[in-house]
Amino acid sequence: MASSSGFVTLILTRTGELALFAVEFFRRFWRRPFEGRELIHQMDEAGSKSFLLTAVTGLAIGIVLAMQSRGTLARFGAEAVLPNMLALSVFKEIGPVFTSLVLAGRLGAGIGAEIGSMRVTEQIDALEVAALKPFHYLVVTRVLACAFMFPILTIWTDIIALVGGYLESLLSAGMDYRIFISTAFASMRFSDLILDTGKTGVFGLIVGLVSCYMGYSVRGGTREVGQAAMQSVVVSSLLIILADVLIVRLSLLLFGGV
Amino acid sequence: MLPETAEQTTPDAGTPPPDDIVIELRDVHKSFGDKHVLTGVDLSVERGTSAVVMGGSGTGKSVLIKHIVQLLKPDRGEVWVQGQRVDRLEGDELDRVRLRIGYLFQGGALFDSMTVYENLNFILNRHADLSEAEARERIEETLAWVNLEHTGPQYPAELSGGQKKRIGLARAIILEPEILLYDEPTTGLDPISVRTVSHLITRLRDERGITSIAITHDLLCAEIITDRAHFLYEGTLVASGTLDELKRSDHPELRNFFGDEGLR
Numbered sequence: 001m002a003s004s005s006g007f008v009t010l011i012l013t014r015t016g017e018l019a020l021f022a023v024e025f026f027r028r029f030w031r032r033p034f035e036g037r038e039l040i041h042q043m044d045e046a047g048s049k050s051f052l053l054t055a056v057t058g059l060a061i062g063i064v065l066a067m068q069s070r071g072t073l074a075r076f077g078a079e080a081v082l083p084n085m086l087a088l089s090v091f092k093e094i095g096p097v098f099t100s101l102v103l104a105g106r107l108g109a110g111i112g113a114e115i116g117s118m119r120v121t122e123q124i125d126a127l128e129v130a131a132l133k134p135f136h137y138l139v140v141t142r143v144l145a146c147a148f149m150f151p152i153l154t155i156w157t158d159i160i161a162l163v164g165g166y167l168e169s170l171l172s173a174g175m176d177y178r179i180f181i182s183t184a185f186a187s188m189r190f191s192d193l194i195l196d197t198g199k200t201g202v203f204g205l206i207v208g209l210v211s212c213y214m215g216y217s218v219r220g221g222t223r224e225v226g227q228a229a230m231q232s233v234v235v236s237s238l239l240i241i242l243a244d245v246l247i248v249r250l251s252l253l254l255f256g257g258v
Numbered sequence: 259m260l261p262e263t264a265e266q267t268t269p270d271a272g273t274p275p276p277d278d279i280v281i282e283l284r285d286v287h288k289s290f291g292d293k294h295v296l297t298g299v300d301l302s303v304e305r306g307t308s309a310v311v312m313g314g315s316g317t318g319k320s321v322l323i324k325h326i327v328q329l330l331k332p333d334r335g336e337v338w339v340q341g342q343r344v345d346r347l348e349g350d351e352l353d354r355v356r357l358r359i360g361y362l363f364q365g366g367a368l369f370d371s372m373t374v375y376e377n378l379n380f381i382l383n384r385h386a387d388l389s390e391a392e393a394r395e396r397i398e399e400t401l402a403w404v405n406l407e408h409t410g411p412q413y414p415a416e417l418s419g420g421q422k423k424r425i426g427l428a429r430a431i432i433l434e435p436e437i438l439l440y441d442e443p444t445t446g447l448d449p450i451s452v453r454t455v456s457h458l459i460t461r462l463r464d465e466r467g468i469t470s471i472a473i474t475h476d477l478l479c480a481e482i483i484t485d486r487a488h489f490l491y492e493g494t495l496v497a498s499g500t501l502d503e504l505k506r507s508d509h510p511e512l513r514n515f516f517g518d519e520g521l522r
Contacts, residue, residue, distance in 0.1 A: 122367040126429075129327045129361045130381050131353035 018235075021213040029140045038137060042145035046107055050153055057102050058157035061094055062086070062164020070172060079173070080183070086165040087184035092196045095158040097244055100150060100203035104236040108211040111142055112232030115215025116225035124216070139216065143208030150204030151197050158197075195255070199247045206243060207236045274341045280305050280437060280469040281326060286335035288321055295321045297493030299335070303486075306467045308459065310480045312504070313490035314515065319473040320364070322490065323439050326471070327356055339437070357385060360430030364442040366422035368414040374401070374425050375410035378432050385433055400428045404458060420451030427458060438462060440472040444479040456482035477516075489515070 065086055073079045115138055118124050127134035162184060169175040211232035218224045275282040281303040288296040295318040303309045313319050324330040325337050328344055337345040344355050368377050378397045382388065388396065401407045404424040414422060423443060430438060443459065444452040456479045462468045463483075474480055480487060480501055487504050489497040491511045497504055505516050 121365055121370070122363045123369055125324075125329050126361070126363055126367040126369070128329060129356050129359070130385075131356045132381070132384060133353075 017217065018210065018213050021216070022209050024135070025139060025143055025209060028135060029144065033133060033136055035137050035141050038141045039144055042141045043149055046103075046142075046145045046149040047152065050103060050106055050149075051156065053102060053106060054099055054153050054157045055160045057098060058095070058160030059164040061090065061098055061157075062161035062166075063168045065089060065094065065161070066165040066168035066172075070168075082169065083165065083175075083180045083184035084186055087162060087188055090158050090161045090165070091188065091193060093244075093248075095161055096154050096196055096200045096203070097240070099154045099157040100200050100207070100240050101237055103146075103150060103153060103204075104207045104240060105233050107146060108207050108232040108236045109229040111208070111211035112214040113225055113229040115139075115142075115212055116218035116228040117222075119216065119218045120221055120225060139212045142212055143205060146204035146208035147201050148204070150200040150207070154197050154200040191255070195251055199244070202243055202247065203240045206239045207232075210236045210239065272336070274343075275302065275338050277341070278305050279303065279338075280340055281471065282336075282338040283322070283325065284336040284338070286322070286325055286332045286337065288318070288325070288330060288333055294493055296325075296332075299490070299493070299495055301471075301488060301495060301498075303469055303471055305469055306463065307469060307485040308463050308483050309471045310484040310487045310501070311471060311473050311490055311495070312475055312480060312487060312515070314475065314511075317490050318493060319475075319490055320441055323441055323471060323473050326439060327359055327361055328352055357433060358436050360433070360435035360438045362423070362426050362430045362438065362440045362443055364445060366414065366426035368417075368422060368425060368429070370414045372413075373410065374406075374412050374414070374417075377414070377425065378429055381429060382432055396432065400432055401425075403431075404428045405454075420447050420454065423447065423451070423455055424458070427455070431462065434466075436468065438468050438470040440470060440474070442474055442476075443472055444474065444476045449478065452476060452478050453482065455479070459483045475515075 066082065069082060069085060070079060073082055073085070115124075118138070124134045124138070127137060165184075166175070166177060166180045169180055170177075214228040214232040214235070215225075218228045279302050281301070283299050283301040286296050286299040287294070299322055301309070301311070301322075311319050311322060321330060325332055326339060326344070328337070328347070332345055335345075336343055339355055340358065342355055344352065347355060368374075369380065372380060375397060378400065379393060382393050382396060386393070386396075397410070398407060401410060404427055406421060406424055406428070409417065409421065409425065414425070417425065427443075438459075440459065444455050447455065459470065459472065459479075460483050463470060463485075470483075472479070472483060484501045487499065487501045488495045489504055489507075489509075489512055491509075497507050497509055497512060504512055507513070
């Protein structure tokens with residue numbers, strides 16, 4: 001009983017600390033010093049090193065989704081709408097959420113471990129005493145890099161997923177690429193693309209904030225650094241799913257369904 | 259006879275210390291949860307002198323030194339640096355004081371994603387108004403001063419423990435500070451490296467007039483660098499004086515700490 005109440009207290013404390021950390025980010029990110037060079041470096045770190053991973057993810061999504069859907073649609077004589085269904089599924093939901101979850105694993109763990117190890121080896125203290133404002137240098141740059149790169153990587157994954165879907169259609173049904181593209185985007189609205197891709201910016205903020213907080217709050221040694229990396233992935237992933245539900249619900253209320 | 263403690267000379271709270279006192283801690287208390295680490299520390303360091311704070315492991319020596327740069331805020335008490343009450347400073351005001359202080363961390367705390375040259379240039383680039391050529395010259399001079407002029411392209415992971423400390427020292431002095439704080443500057447080093455680092459510390463005092471506080475339990479290092487030694491026990495400085503005076507103290511904890519050294 002005592003241990004379960006202790007666990008609840010710990011969860012509440014950590015949630016409160018994370019909320020305060022997020023408030024601190026929004027209070028500071030638009031103030032000097034602007035670490036433009038480090039921001040570009042972090043965007044490159046987050047982006048260029050994730051292109052292959054997200055491409056493989058996208059290709060797999062596209063091929064599997066096309067293979068799974070083809071049989072079902074054929075039963076209703078609706079095989080022709082496969083590209084359309086594929087594009088809607090990928091751009092509206094599967095692409096953004098899958099990409100964000102994959103990036104939460106790759107970037108979240110990396111950021112949590114990197115900042116955590118900087119904490120235990122006193123590198124953050126060294127930045128602090130050298131008046132180098134570690135929150136701006138380490139946290140603001142990484143969170144913004146995640147927020148900027150998630151939508152870009154999501155569009156990339158979506159496109160590769162469509163390529164995967166087309167390859168499957170080509171091999172299974174010999175579909176012409178012009179027909180595939182025109183059918184795929186037939187009922188797609190530009191506003192859908194903006195909203196559904198834009199929400200990954202929020203997911204990027206979540207991953208950046210959670211991972212930086214986990215790393216920044218490490219106390220102890222290498223064991224705690226490992227825990228910070230693991231917790232960054234777990235908490236980020238859960239919050240992405242929760243935020244997705246809220247954003248979809250909110251967008252349906254505000255803009256209605258397709 | 260026990261040497262006098264700094265507490266006996268502490269002036270009134272709120273009054274800046276005299277000009278020749280560069281660092282002063284008055285009745286500093288610090289607790290973590292229910293663990294009281296500092297329970298009323300009073301310490302004064304005169305301009306151009308090297309103070310050493312000694313004590314066993316886990317007695318709060320590092321906690322004490324971190325108050326001077328406000329990596330930790332005191333629960334109670336005052337911290338003065340060059341006539342400014344730093345425990346009341348925040349943001350840019352605090353940073354201005356920090357820029358006059360160099361800090362050598364226990365493990366060096368070098369930025370491991372940067373080369374040695376970048377470690378030094380990173381700080382210089384942000385805070386010193388120097389051209390690229392001037393910055394390069396300053397970095398090369400500083401690396402030569404710690405006898406590690408060829409390590410510029412190396413990463414911290416490629417350096418030995420002693421080299422890391424010396425590069426950490428180079429980084430601490432790159433902005434030419436007036437005060438230096440050393441957290442266990444020689445822990446984990448072989449006796450030759452202990453002497454090398456210790457002599458660099460005394461040179462900084464003698465050649466540049468730098469005021470410093472070193473936290474150490476290394477007697478060899480303390481013997482080389484100390485002007486005035488202090489002993490921290492149970493959260494307070496129980497003795498202050500020359501190292502020889504501390505060695506001759508009849509305080510049981512000091513006798514225990516110095517062992518045979520104290521009988522010489």
